[in-house]
Amino acid sequence: MEKFILAIDQGTTGTTALLIDRQLRVRGRATVDFPQHFPRPGWVEHDPEEIWFSVQQAVRRALQNGHIKPGALAGIGITNQRETTLLWERSSGRPVANAIVWQCRRSAEICEELKNRGLEERFRQKTGLLLDPYFSGTKLTWLLRDGPELHRRALAGELAFGTIDTFLVWRLTGGANHVTDVSNASRTLMMNLEDLSWDEELVELLEVPGALLPEIVPSSSPYGQTRGLEFLPDGIVVSGMAGDQQAALFGQACFNAGEAKCTYGTGAFLLENTGEEIVRSQNGLLTTVAWQLGGRTSYALEGSAFIAGAAVQWLRDGLGVIPAASDIEALASSVPDSGGIIFVPALTGLGAPHWRSEARGTISGITRGTTAAHLARATLEGIALQICDLAGAMGEDRGQPMVLLKVDGGAAHNNLLMQLQADLSGLTVVRPSMVETTALGAAMLAGLGCGFWTDVAALSAAWSEERRFLPQMAPEERGELLDAWHRAVLKA
Incomplete structure (x- = not known):
C-alpha cells in the first residue's frame, strides 16, 4: 500500500490538512475556517474546541478529497500559529479558558512592568526575543493573574499549558503526551537558547508554576501515537512539529x-x-x-x-x-x-x-x-x-x-x-x-x-x-x- 504523511497546518483563521507523498506532491488537501473572537479592542481569542473541530474536519476532508484511507498514513506532522497560548485540564483535556491569540495585546502592561524593572536585556540575552505581548510568556502570566483559581490549580498540577502544537499532540494522543518542540518553545520568552530548556529564572519572573510546562522535544521525533479518535485509527505516529515560520524555512x-x-x-x-x-x-x-x-x-x-x-x-x-x-x-x-x-x-x-x-x-x-x-x-x-x-x-x-x-x-x-x-x-x-x-x-x-x-x-x-x-x-x-x-x- 502506498503511504503518505499527513500535515496539519493549524493557522490563525483556519486549519489546512495536506497529504504528501514521497515525491513531496500534494495528494489530498482541505481547509476549514473557524471563528475569531474579539471580546475587547486589541484582544483576540480562539475557542480551542473550535480549533480542534476544524482539525478533525480538515483531516477528514483531505482524506476524502485524496481518496486515501486513514490506514495509509505513515506519520503526522504539525505546524501552528506559534505564540497562541492556552490552558487545559490534565484530567479531562478540556480548556479552562479561550486561547489568547498571538495578535492579542492584552499583556502590554505586564511587558511594560518587566521593562521598568530593567529586565528586557535579560530576556533578550536568554531567549533572543523582545519583551512584547506577541510572545506566549506574558499571555500566560495574564491568564494566571486574571484567574486566581487557575493559578491555584496550576500550582497543584491540575492544568497543562501549551501552544497549539502542544494542544494538538495532547488531543491526538489521547492525553498521553505533553510536549512542545524547540521552535515553538523558543517563542515563549521562557526557553534558554543555549541549553534548550525552560529557564528557571525567567519562568519565575513570569510567575509561571513549573508544573504547567510541557517537555521540550526535537522537531522531528516520534512523540506518541494516535489514540481514541473518531477520525483516525489508533497507532499513527505523530513525529514532526515546528512553528509555522520555521516549518516554512524547512519546507523551502x-x-x-x-x-x-x-x-x-x-x-x-x-x-x-x-x-x-x-x-x-x-x-x-x-x-x-x-x-x-x-x-x-x-x-x-x-x-x-x-x-x-x-x-x-x-x-x-x-x-x-x-x-x-x-x-x-x-x-x-x-x-x-x-x-x-x-x-x-x-x-x-x-x-x-x-x-x-x-x-x-x-x-x-x-x-x-x-x-x-x-x-x-x-x-x-x-x-x-x-x-x-x-x-x-x-x-x-x-x-x-x-x-x-x-x-x-x-x-x-x-x-x-x-x-x-x-x-x-x-x-x-x-x-x-x-x-x-x-x-x-x-x-x-x-x-x-x-x-x-x-x-x-x-x-x-x-x-x-x-x-x-x-x-x-x-x-x-x-x-x-x-x-x-x-x-x-x-x-x-
Whole structure:
C-alpha cells in the first residue's frame, strides 16, 4: 500500500490538512475556517474546541478529497500559529479558558512592568526575543493573574499549558503526551537558547508554576501515537512539529547556514538559517530556534513586516481601488514605475528592524498625474522595500550579505511583486513548485521522524523550484529608490 504523511497546518483563521507523498506532491488537501473572537479592542481569542473541530474536519476532508484511507498514513506532522497560548485540564483535556491569540495585546502592561524593572536585556540575552505581548510568556502570566483559581490549580498540577502544537499532540494522543518542540518553545520568552530548556529564572519572573510546562522535544521525533479518535485509527505516529515560520524555512529546503526564505501573507516573515551559531541581532531582529534534528540544533534570524498582503486588502476594501486582491498585478503592471509615489504601509506600526508601534502609513509624492495604477505599484514596492530592510539587517548581523531568497505564501504568486523584490533587493528570488511550504515543512519533519524519508538529502532531491526572478534594475536607480524609501520611513 502506498503511504503518505499527513500535515496539519493549524493557522490563525483556519486549519489546512495536506497529504504528501514521497515525491513531496500534494495528494489530498482541505481547509476549514473557524471563528475569531474579539471580546475587547486589541484582544483576540480562539475557542480551542473550535480549533480542534476544524482539525478533525480538515483531516477528514483531505482524506476524502485524496481518496486515501486513514490506514495509509505513515506519520503526522504539525505546524501552528506559534505564540497562541492556552490552558487545559490534565484530567479531562478540556480548556479552562479561550486561547489568547498571538495578535492579542492584552499583556502590554505586564511587558511594560518587566521593562521598568530593567529586565528586557535579560530576556533578550536568554531567549533572543523582545519583551512584547506577541510572545506566549506574558499571555500566560495574564491568564494566571486574571484567574486566581487557575493559578491555584496550576500550582497543584491540575492544568497543562501549551501552544497549539502542544494542544494538538495532547488531543491526538489521547492525553498521553505533553510536549512542545524547540521552535515553538523558543517563542515563549521562557526557553534558554543555549541549553534548550525552560529557564528557571525567567519562568519565575513570569510567575509561571513549573508544573504547567510541557517537555521540550526535537522537531522531528516520534512523540506518541494516535489514540481514541473518531477520525483516525489508533497507532499513527505523530513525529514532526515546528512553528509555522520555521516549518516554512524547512519546507523551502533551507537546510544550510545562509539560506533564507520569506513568507508573504497578511504580513511577511523573513527567516535566515544561521546553522548551529546563535547570532544575537544588533539590528532589531529576533534570534530563534529553527529546528532540532538528529541531535543538532539550527538557529535562525527572523524579521517580520506587520503589513504585506494586508496592504493590498486595504486598497481593495478601504479604498475600492481594485475589486479583488488578484487584480493588483495587472493594474500595477500598466505603468512602468510608481510615478514617484512612496507608500510606507505602516498601517499597524512598523515591525523589524524599526520596532515603531506608533508609526502610521504614509503616501508621499502625489501629483495631479498620480493614478490608481501608480498607487497599486507603490503598494507592491512598499511590501518589497520592507523585506529589503530585513535582508539588509540580516546581512549586517551575519557579516555577509544575502544573495538568494526563496519565497512562498499567497502573494508569492504575484510575478510583478517577486520581480520588484529581486530588483529592489538585488537578490535572486526563487519561487518553489510547492508554495504551501509551511505544511510541507511539517510533513518533511514528520517523515524524517518516522523513517518515511531517510535524510535531508532525499528531501533536497525531491524539492524543486518553479521560477527564478533575477535583478534587472540598475544599481543607481535601486539606490535612489532605497534612499527615498528610508526618508519616507523616518516620517511614518
